[in-house]
Every structure is written in C-alpha cells, then in structure tokens.
Amino acid sequence: MKVGELLSIFRKLSWYFKDEWRVYMRGLFGLFMTAILGIVPPRLIGELVDMMSKRTLTAVKLAWALVIMVVVALLAYGARYIWRTAIWGGAAKLEKTLRARLYEHFMQMDTAFYQRYRTGDLMAHATNDLTAIQRVAGGGILQFADSIITGGTTLIAMFVLVNWRLTILAVLPLPLIAVVARYVGTKIHVAFGESQAAFSRLNNKAQESIEGIKVIKTLGQERQDEADFEQQVTETIKINRYTNFLDALFDPLITLIIGLSYVATIVLGGRYVTTGVITLGQLVTFIAYVGMLVWPMFAIGLLFNTMERGNASYDRVNFLLQEKSSIIERQDALATPAQGPINFDVTSFSYPGDQTARLQNVSFELKAGQTLGIVGRVGAGKSSIIKLLLRQFDDYDGQITMGEHDIRDYQLDAYVGRIGYVPQDSFLFSTSIKDNIAFSNPEMTQAAVTAAAHTAAFDSEVAKMPEGYATEVGEEGVSLSGGQKQRLAIARALVIDPELLILDDALSAVDAKTEAQILERLGSNRAGKTTIIAAHRLSSVVNADQILVVDHGVVTERGTHAQLMAQQGWYKRMYDQQQLADAIGGGNN
Known part of the structure; x- marks a missing residue:
C-alpha cells in the first residue's frame, strides 16, 4: 500500500480534526517542547564530562548544572502532561463520538438491516474497529508527529552540536528499525488477529457448552463435546505459540540494529576524540542523542500498522453508517399520538429481496376497543401482518391507517410508542423482575408494576419467590419458565397503557386456565383499547370480535368464533382437534 493511501485515514478523519484543531495544536506544542527540552540534558552532561576531563568542574558549576536539569525535568513533565492530555483526550473523544453515532445508527435501523448483519459482526465493528480508529487519533498522531519533531530536533542537535560526519554514520542503521517494525510488525498484527479469533472461538465454544449443558447431558454427548473442546484448545495454543515466536523476534532485531549504530558511534567517535575532532563530552552527548533517535525510527514502523488497521476499520464503520433504513420518518410527520380505529388494506407485500408475495389482498377494519384474532398454520402470514402494523416494513402496496391517518404519516415515536408488542420469545434483561416490567419507565411505582403483573396473571x-419483585431473572430470563417469561413480557407491554396491544403467540407457554385468566383481565382492564392476538391455539381468540384465518398470505376465513364454527372450514377442524387433545390431556401445561 502506498504512503498516500495509508495516510488517507487522516483525510477521512479531517472532519474531526477540524473541530478539535485547538486540542491537537496544544498536543503538538507539547510534543515540540518535550523534544526541545530533551536536547538539554545530554548536552549538559557532555559539558560536565568535559569539565571533569579538564579538571575545571567546581561545586558551584555542578550545583548550577543540577538546578538546570531539575528545572528542565519539571518543564518536560509539564510538556508531557500537555501533549498526553491533549492527544489521548482527543482520541478518547473521537471514540466516544463515533460510538454514540454508531449506537444511534443501530437504534434507527430497520429489521432488514439486522437480517443482513449478524450480531457478532456489529459488536466487532462497535468495539475492535472503533478502538483501531481511536488509535489513529491517538497513537497515530503521536507516531507521525513525534517521528518528525523528536527525530528532526535530535538530528539537528547532532549535526550542529557534535559532528555531521559522525551523525550520518550513526543514523545509517536506524532506518532499518522502521523496516523491521513494518515487516515483522505486520506479521505480528496478523498473528495477533488470528490469536484473538482463536480465543473468541474457544470462548464461544465454552459459553455454548455451558448454556447447553442440559442438552449435552440429556443426549449423552459429554465425551464428544470434551473432545471438540480439547481440539479447539490445542489449535488455540498452536496459534499462540506462533504469535509469541514472532513477538520474541521483534526486540532482539531492534536491539541488534541499535547495537550496530552504537558500534559505529563508538568506533568513529572514539577516533574523533583521539584526534581532537570532538571532545569526550561531545561523544557522550552524541551517544545519548543516538538513544533518543530510536523511538522516532520505531514510531515510523508502528505508524504503518496503525494506519493500515485504522483505514480498514474506518471504512467498515463508515460503510455501516452509510446504510439507510427503509423506514423513513417524513419531515412533516404527525407528532400527535396515534389512536383510533385501524384499517388494514394491503394488496400485496413481499420481503426485500424476495419476489414471493407474502400477503395478498389482506384487509380488515378494527374499531377502537375491539379485539382481532389472527390464526393459521406456521408460515401462513400472521407475523407478516404484525410486522407491517409495527412499521418494520413500509414498502407494500396498499394502506394501513390508524385514526384516519396512514401509519407512515406519523412520527415513529408517535405511532410505535403507542403499541405494546409481545412476541412468543421475548427478550428479558439480566436484572430484577421489577426492572424488567418497568423497563419503559425506571421511575415507575411499585403499585403500577404490581397492577401490570396482576393483569398478566x-x-x-412473584409473591411466592423469596425476593419477590427484586428476584433476578438471570441472563435472558434463564431462571424463569417459558410461561413466566411470557407473562412478564405481557406485564412489561401493559405498563405503557398501549393504544394497541399485539400478542404474537404470546400465550403459547401458559396453560389453558392461566390463558383464560389473562384474557379475562385484559378484557376488563383495556376497555376502549384495541388488541390483536395472533395464535396457534384457537382458545386464545374465541372471544375476539373478529377472527381472520390466514393461509399462504391470503385471508381464507373471516368472522366471529360462532360464525367460523358454522362455516365447517379449517377453523372448525382445528378447533375440534385442539379441544379433543385438551380433553385427553395433550394440552399445554
């Protein structure tokens, strides 16, 4: 990769550097002052050596030299403080800015976005890639500027204060440090990446095995799982050994190159001292300056790795940020909270990238306060109807209105914020029952939480649990049963008092008695509010004002429970089968 392409990351981040130019100018000033002050101690030590060799050193001169060195050290400390707080602070602010921007972007993206990207990939972008970009704004700036400032000032001091011929000879081997850092550093970077990937695979394996330990034991796969784990451990150790080998090569190679420079300095410098070209003190000063040049040369090599990684990471993050959600909030969108009757009239709907129509000529009217039941086989189109109601997709032929306004005319918060949605498998946070129920409003009173839990039966x-509402549910609600998870999720949806409550097979894990209790309490507590229940178990919808039977995206039957039973169609056959199954003990528990 060409140098211009590598340094293009600075151009890509120019928007940030323009905003924070004062901070970085302060940092560069601190670096410059540190480099200038760094020239003084070696020069002073050289003069002391010359005075000792000439026997002209006195206590007063030594005291003055010590005072000057202390003052220089204090000033250098202040200069280092300035550049460290400025450059590293600026880098941290960039990471914070990008992290907030990326997180906000994730919150705004639609369902299709999360279908294209895996969670692990998004997490990697939000962690490793942002860290790599932050290093450009911190370590990259330091490596780039310090290699020029410190390297330049030190070389000038060596040329002017000591001897230009000796300087040329001494610095000839030092550029090899940049070459070694570039070549070996790249290999180490790749090796560390493979090592981290191997560790991630091993970590994922351990986590998956621990989470699925019951399944492993039930199926008698302990030995096979242990063997798989052992194989991954062996592979990880092998990769780490190679990484450590490369890492171990780095320091000896750098030490060898520095040794060559010192050898050249001592051989030629010693000759110059004996011939009177330079003094012994100047040689001591020069050797110290050679040591000061090591870091600038080393920084040049590190700069290539920092720029390469930062460039790639910035491109990946920027690609994500360029993704556009298909759910677009119009500039003149209605801010009034959505309410009123729902009119669903969709002529055709297909998922992005899929030519197959998932819904065709689906229509229904639902007055405020009514309950709609949606039933059908798996994959019939029930969830597609719900996804359109939730505005997870806006690209369809037809219109969906709520309160005489197209739902696409509302602001997202004004519409989606009025919907309580409970899927079959609700995500629970690893916190207490109360905090999960009150997630939409952490300041919610205990009375409101208890009332919502009561409606959800x-x-x-909860009262039987030792810690009551303070009971921790564990990761993704692992300590709760399936039915308890669903009821907690229902309570969480109810606390916002939604205008529209959607239960997407959210009663599948509760028994028939509990189901009836929940539906009865919903009917009593949600007077005037609309409810949609999608279910496989038809007992969930028998009291609905209207029931739709969906098959292959088409409404095949429509009516109340009594009307559908009279039609002698799919609904009656399925209802009779489920009733028979319940009668002989095959119902849900």
Whole structure:
C-alpha cells in the first residue's frame, strides 16, 4: 500500500480534526517542547564530562548544572502532561463520538438491516474497529508527529552540536528499525488477529457448552463435546505459540540494529576524540542523542500498522453508517399520538429481496376497543401482518391507517410508542423482575408494576419467590419458565397503557386456565383499547370480535368464533382437534 493511501485515514478523519484543531495544536506544542527540552540534558552532561576531563568542574558549576536539569525535568513533565492530555483526550473523544453515532445508527435501523448483519459482526465493528480508529487519533498522531519533531530536533542537535560526519554514520542503521517494525510488525498484527479469533472461538465454544449443558447431558454427548473442546484448545495454543515466536523476534532485531549504530558511534567517535575532532563530552552527548533517535525510527514502523488497521476499520464503520433504513420518518410527520380505529388494506407485500408475495389482498377494519384474532398454520402470514402494523416494513402496496391517518404519516415515536408488542420469545434483561416490567419507565411505582403483573396473571407467582419483585431473572430470563417469561413480557407491554396491544403467540407457554385468566383481565382492564392476538391455539381468540384465518398470505376465513364454527372450514377442524387433545390431556401445561 502506498504512503498516500495509508495516510488517507487522516483525510477521512479531517472532519474531526477540524473541530478539535485547538486540542491537537496544544498536543503538538507539547510534543515540540518535550523534544526541545530533551536536547538539554545530554548536552549538559557532555559539558560536565568535559569539565571533569579538564579538571575545571567546581561545586558551584555542578550545583548550577543540577538546578538546570531539575528545572528542565519539571518543564518536560509539564510538556508531557500537555501533549498526553491533549492527544489521548482527543482520541478518547473521537471514540466516544463515533460510538454514540454508531449506537444511534443501530437504534434507527430497520429489521432488514439486522437480517443482513449478524450480531457478532456489529459488536466487532462497535468495539475492535472503533478502538483501531481511536488509535489513529491517538497513537497515530503521536507516531507521525513525534517521528518528525523528536527525530528532526535530535538530528539537528547532532549535526550542529557534535559532528555531521559522525551523525550520518550513526543514523545509517536506524532506518532499518522502521523496516523491521513494518515487516515483522505486520506479521505480528496478523498473528495477533488470528490469536484473538482463536480465543473468541474457544470462548464461544465454552459459553455454548455451558448454556447447553442440559442438552449435552440429556443426549449423552459429554465425551464428544470434551473432545471438540480439547481440539479447539490445542489449535488455540498452536496459534499462540506462533504469535509469541514472532513477538520474541521483534526486540532482539531492534536491539541488534541499535547495537550496530552504537558500534559505529563508538568506533568513529572514539577516533574523533583521539584526534581532537570532538571532545569526550561531545561523544557522550552524541551517544545519548543516538538513544533518543530510536523511538522516532520505531514510531515510523508502528505508524504503518496503525494506519493500515485504522483505514480498514474506518471504512467498515463508515460503510455501516452509510446504510439507510427503509423506514423513513417524513419531515412533516404527525407528532400527535396515534389512536383510533385501524384499517388494514394491503394488496400485496413481499420481503426485500424476495419476489414471493407474502400477503395478498389482506384487509380488515378494527374499531377502537375491539379485539382481532389472527390464526393459521406456521408460515401462513400472521407475523407478516404484525410486522407491517409495527412499521418494520413500509414498502407494500396498499394502506394501513390508524385514526384516519396512514401509519407512515406519523412520527415513529408517535405511532410505535403507542403499541405494546409481545412476541412468543421475548427478550428479558439480566436484572430484577421489577426492572424488567418497568423497563419503559425506571421511575415507575411499585403499585403500577404490581397492577401490570396482576393483569398478566403473574403477581401470584412473584409473591411466592423469596425476593419477590427484586428476584433476578438471570441472563435472558434463564431462571424463569417459558410461561413466566411470557407473562412478564405481557406485564412489561401493559405498563405503557398501549393504544394497541399485539400478542404474537404470546400465550403459547401458559396453560389453558392461566390463558383464560389473562384474557379475562385484559378484557376488563383495556376497555376502549384495541388488541390483536395472533395464535396457534384457537382458545386464545374465541372471544375476539373478529377472527381472520390466514393461509399462504391470503385471508381464507373471516368472522366471529360462532360464525367460523358454522362455516365447517379449517377453523372448525382445528378447533375440534385442539379441544379433543385438551380433553385427553395433550394440552399445554
């Protein structure tokens, strides 16, 4: 890769450097002062050596030299403080800015975005890539500027204060440090990446095995799982050994190159001292300056790695940020909270990238306060109807209105914020039952939480738990049963008092008695509010004002429970089968 392409990351980040130019100018000033002050101690030590060799050193001169060195050290400390706080602070602010921007972008993206990208990939972009970009704004600036400032000032001091011929000879081997850092550093970078990937695979394997330990034991796969784990451990150790080998090569090579420079300095410098070209003190000063040149040469090599990684990471993050959501909020969108009757009239709907129509000529009217039941086989189109109601997709032929306004005319918060949605498998946070229920409003009173839990027929079970509503549910609600998870999720949706409550097979894990209790309490507590229940178990919708039977994206039957039973169609056959299964003990528990 060409130098111009490598340094293009600075151009890509120019928007940030323009905003924070004062901070970085302060940092560069600190670096410059540190480099200038760094020239003084070696020069002073050289003069002391000359005075000792000439026997002209006195206590007063030594005291003055010590005072000057202390003052220079204090000033250098202040200069280092300035550049460290400025450059590293600026880098941290860039990471914070990009992290906030990326997180906000994730919050705004649609369902299709999360279908294209895996969670692990998004996490990698939000962690490793942002860290690599932050290093450009911190370590990259330091390596680039310090190699020029410190290297330049030190070389000038060596040329002017000592001897230009000796300087040329001494610095000839030092550029090899940049070459070694570039070549070996790249290999180490790749090796460390492979090592981290191997560790991630091993970590994922351990986590998956621990989470699935019951399944492993039930199926008698302990030995096979242990063998798989052992194989991954062996592979990880092998990769780490190679990484450590490369890492171990780095320091000896750098030491060898520095040794060559010192050898050249001592051989030629010693000759110059004996011939009177330079003094012994100047040689001591020069050797110290050679040591000061090591870091600038080393920084040049590190700069290539920092720029390469930063360039690639910035491009990946920027690519994500360029992704556009298909759910667009119009500039003149309605801010009034959505409410009123729902009119669903969709002629055709297909998922992005799929030519197959998932819904065709689906329509229904739902007055405020009514309940709609949606039933059908798996994959019939129930979830597609719900996804359109939730505005997870806006690209369809037809119109969906709420309160006489197209739902696409509302602001997202004004519309989606009025919907309580409970899927079959709700995500629970690793915190207490109360905090999960009150997630939409952490300041919610205990009375409101308890009331929502009561409507969801969950309060009696919480009361039996040793810590009550303070009970920790564990990661993704691992300590709760399937039915308890669903009822907690229902309570969480109810606390916002939604205008529209959607239960997407959210009663599948509760028994028939509990189901009836929940539906009865919903009917009593949600007077005037609309409810949509999508279910496989038809007992969930028998009291609905209207029931739709969906098959292959088409409404095949429509009516109340009594009307559908009279039609002698799919609904009656399925209802009779489920009733028979319940009668012989095959129902849900």
